Amino acid sequence: MVTSRDVARLAGVSQSTVSYVMSGRRSISPETRRRVEEAIETLGFQPNAGARALASQRSQVIGLVVPFAPGADMTGVLPFIETITKCAREEDHNVILATEDEGAEGLTRLSDQSLCDAIVLMEVGSKDPRIPVAAGLSVPVILIGVPDDPEGLYCVDLDYTLAGRMAVDELADSAHDRVVLLGYPRDVLARDVNFVRRFLRGAEDAAAAHGIAYAEVSPPDTSRAGAEAALDEALAELGPDGGRLGLVVPDPQLIQPTLQSLLDRGLVPGRDLSVIGLCTDRTAETSTPPVTNLSLEPRDVSRRAMRILFRLLNRESVLTTSTVELVTPRLTLRQTSLPAR
Amino acid sequence: MVTSRDVARLAGVSQSTVSYVMSGRRSISPETRRRVEEAIETLGFQPNAGARALASQRSQVIGLVVPFAPGADMTGVLPFIETITKCAREEDHNVILATEDEGAEGLTRLSDQSLCDAIVLMEVGSKDPRIPVAAGLSVPVILIGVPDDPEGLYCVDLDYTLAGRMAVDELADSAHDRVVLLGYPRDVLARDVNFVRRFLRGAEDAAAAHGIAYAEVSPPDTSRAGAEAALDEALAELGPDGGRLGLVVPDPQLIQPTLQSLLDRGLVPGRDLSVIGLCTDRTAETSTPPVTNLSLEPRDVSRRAMRILFRLLNRESVLTTSTVELVTPRLTLRQTSLPAR
DNA sequence: CATTGCTGTCGATACGCATCGACACCCCGC
DNA sequence: GCGGGGTGTCGATGCGTATCGACAGCAATG
Numbered sequence: 001m002v003t004s005r006d007v008a009r010l011a012g013v014s015q016s017t018v019s020y021v022m023s024g025r026r027s028i029s030p031e032t033r034r035r036v037e038e039a040i041e042t043l044g045f046q047p048n049a050g051a052r053a054l055a056s057q058r059s060q061v062i063g064l065v066v067p068f069a070p071g072a073d074m075t076g077v078l079p080f081i082e083t084i085t086k087c088a089r090e091e092d093h094n095v096i097l098a099t100e101d102e103g104a105e106g107l108t109r110l111s112d113q114s115l116c117d118a119i120v121l122m123e124v125g126s127k128d129p130r131i132p133v134a135a136g137l138s139v140p141v142i143l144i145g146v147p148d149d150p151e152g153l154y155c156v157d158l159d160y161t162l163a164g165r166m167a168v169d170e171l172a173d174s175a176h177d178r179v180v181l182l183g184y185p186r187d188v189l190a191r192d193v194n195f196v197r198r199f200l201r202g203a204e205d206a207a208a209a210h211g212i213a214y215a216e217v218s219p220p221d222t223s224r225a226g227a228e229a230a231l232d233e234a235l236a237e238l239g240p241d242g243g244r245l246g247l248v249v250p251d252p253q254l255i256q257p258t259l260q261s262l263l264d265r266g267l268v269p270g271r272d273l274s275v276i277g278l279c280t281d282r283t284a285e286t287s288t289p290p291v292t293n294l295s296l297e298p299r300d301v302s303r304r305a306m307r308i309l310f311r312l313l314n315r316e317s318v319l320t321t322s323t324v325e326l327v328t329p330r331l332t333l334r335q336t337s338l339p340a341r
Numbered sequence: 342m343v344t345s346r347d348v349a350r351l352a353g354v355s356q357s358t359v360s361y362v363m364s365g366r367r368s369i370s371p372e373t374r375r376r377v378e379e380a381i382e383t384l385g386f387q388p389n390a391g392a393r394a395l396a397s398q399r400s401q402v403i404g405l406v407v408p409f410a411p412g413a414d415m416t417g418v419l420p421f422i423e424t425i426t427k428c429a430r431e432e433d434h435n436v437i438l439a440t441e442d443e444g445a446e447g448l449t450r451l452s453d454q455s456l457c458d459a460i461v462l463m464e465v466g467s468k469d470p471r472i473p474v475a476a477g478l479s480v481p482v483i484l485i486g487v488p489d490d491p492e493g494l495y496c497v498d499l500d501y502t503l504a505g506r507m508a509v510d511e512l513a514d515s516a517h518d519r520v521v522l523l524g525y526p527r528d529v530l531a532r533d534v535n536f537v538r539r540f541l542r543g544a545e546d547a548a549a550a551h552g553i554a555y556a557e558v559s560p561p562d563t564s565r566a567g568a569e570a571a572l573d574e575a576l577a578e579l580g581p582d583g584g585r586l587g588l589v590v591p592d593p594q595l596i597q598p599t600l601q602s603l604l605d606r607g608l609v610p611g612r613d614l615s616v617i618g619l620c621t622d623r624t625a626e627t628s629t630p631p632v633t634n635l636s637l638e639p640r641d642v643s644r645r646a647m648r649i650l651f652r653l654l655n656r657e658s659v660l661t662t663s664t665v666e667l668v669t670p671r672l673t674l675r676q677t678s679l680p681a682r
Numbered sequence: 683c684a685t686t687g688c689t690g691t692c693g694a695t696a697c698g699c700a701t702c703g704a705c706a707c708c709c710c711g712c
Numbered sequence: 713g714c715g716g717g718g719t720g721t722c723g724a725t726g727c728g729t730a731t732c733g734a735c736a737g738c739a740a741t742g
Contacts, residue, residue: 396728
């Protein structure tokens with residue numbers, strides 16, 4: 001292993017000078033800097049992460065707690081991981097992974113072992129038991145998702161209330177006269193995730209405001225059978241009469257099964273009714289047919305979270321008035337929207 | 342921060358004794374052990390990762406290099422990350438993430454900074470420039486994927502050759518008389534990933550062995566338009582005559598677009614022709630319609646990789662005769678297979 | 683009873699880096 | 713020519729843990 005001592009010897013300076021060259025915390029003469037940098041280059045010196053962390057009390061690592069729950073939406077998580085990792089690297093930090101199933105202990109472990117300088121906590125539940133723990137850690141924690149009581153923790157999330165409203169607004173504005181929300185499956189509801197309630201609230205409010213016929217159904221699970229069942233229920237509830245029907249599907253995993261169930265019944269999205277999904281653009285583009293969607297903006301959400309995080313780490317002021325930062329979803333019309341009348 | 346010194350003081354022993362209680366590397370009297378463990382519990386002591394790494398030359402961290410390339414298959418990657426992370430935790434290790442776009446430098450960084458004790462490298466290309474670098478690192482590297490020249494590195498991967506063979510075998514055995522391989526898109530081909538060639542080879546060989554009509558087409562990209570174009574080409578090539586056609590689609594991202602293109606043409610998979618996909622079971626279950634598939638077995642592959650990795654770390658003998666370990670894909674018949682005749 | 687071998691504990695040290703205080707040196711102004 | 717304020721470098725120290733050698737106490741052995 002090449003140490004800063006080796007570099008110092010080759011450059012003919014002391015070890016501390018090498019350290020100061022690298023950190024820039026003291027002024028160094030151009031000549032010395034050149035020699036040291038040359039030595040670093042020659043030897044391929046890389047500072048030992050453990051020693052650096054021990055001496056500086058900074059690990060240069062971000063802890064990322066990801067939901068690997070069985071029911072979790074696989075596709076949706078990866079863009080978060082990707083963006084967070086890349087943002088971290090831009091600030092010369094690394095990302096260490098923890099899984100959700102470690103629960104609150106995982107958080108204290110990351111913090112107390114000084115494994116990381118800050119933690120990003122994904123998919124926070126309404127009354128997530130990890131929240132009080134997170135609030136008491138010695139490292140800052142950024143939440144992706146908004147719990148009922150953020151306890152002063154910084155949160156970033158999609159504005160799900162707005163998303164619900166936008167979905168219904170769009171349908172109402174394009175002359176639909178009834179809306180069915182094919183909601184989240186029961187196991188997701190059981191997990192009591194905050195965004196579910198926020199989305200439903202937004203949709204309900206908008207429907208009320210427009211005075212449009214509105215119903216909610218929730219499938220037993222995300223399988224095709226589940227979608228079928230929910231659809232049966234939805235259509236039965238509203239009756240088979242004509243008129244323009246809009247279906248709102250907030251669970252990304254339900255979109256494809258729902259589209260297929262509709263096609264199986266001879267109902268063509270975009271011809272016989274409208275379907276609006278809440279999913280990443282990628283999912284929307286590759287569904288069959290491509291579904292009109294409100295984007296989940298995982299990259300934007302992640303980037304904002306990381307921006308706050310690094311401000312906290314650098315002791316800069318965090319410029320938000322509130323501790324909760326919401327990202328506006330983006331509506332993209334695709335093939336599943338009825339043409340304007 | 343609570344240190345092992347604090348624990349020692351509370352338990353009335355020396356710091357080194359605390360260390361020995363935790364590591365078990367020397368015998369400790371039951372009474373002392375009890376007192377120390379009690380003190381640890383009381384104070385909630387967690388050993389400082391940096392200090393531990395510095396002193397022991399072991400970071401207890403596994404480096405994971407993930408492909409976040411723009412064209413990469415998002416859905417496919419997550420099960421690997423998940424399984425690898427969980428396996429690591431079972432052995433009391435953490436996982437640090439590096440992105441593919443850091444290239445070979447990312448590898449040396451992980452290794453030379455002593456950020457991790459071993460590296461898992463995903464989605465290795467045929468002549469991956471990272472391979473020679475990996476072979477020279479001071480930490481063991483496990484490859485997921487098989488390069489042309491593994492240079493003595495351990496590799497784990499799905500047996501793609503066998504997968505190609507199994508796909509064609511299945512079609513031949515179920516009385517199909519022509520097979521079209523709707524191959525990987527051109528950008529994937531351009532990346533020259535080893536598994537692509539292996540799969541094609543297996544399929545070709547099997548087709549030759551069965552004496553079955555066989556053709557390969559490759560779409561410009563994974564969009565629906567791309568699938569359409571490839572399908573046009575495929576059907577044109579083979580002519581529209583009757584008989585039982587089998588379509589093999591090895592790229593998970595092309596499966597859904599292909600199925601949709603077929604349906605658009607009035608060709609129903611499972612009625613008018615067979616489709617076999619190469620994808621995770623999850624993808625197969627949720628496609629429309631559910632596609633007969635050969636599984637990619639990401640969990641199995643990951644687990645085997647981690648087993649080898651920890652054997653290397655523990656200096657146990659690695660019980661494989663070869664440095665390459667291949668996992669057998671599993672065939673599951675679903676709705677896209679023609680009924681037996 | 684002396685000797686040997688074990689068991690359990692301790693003190694000291696090293697790991698590689700960041701940082702603090704010290705200080706030699708130079709340039710400026712008087 | 714002398715004092716003063718920078719500037720650039722160095723040596724020493726500490727971060728928290730693992731590990732090595734030393735050794736006291738004890739049981740078994742002859």
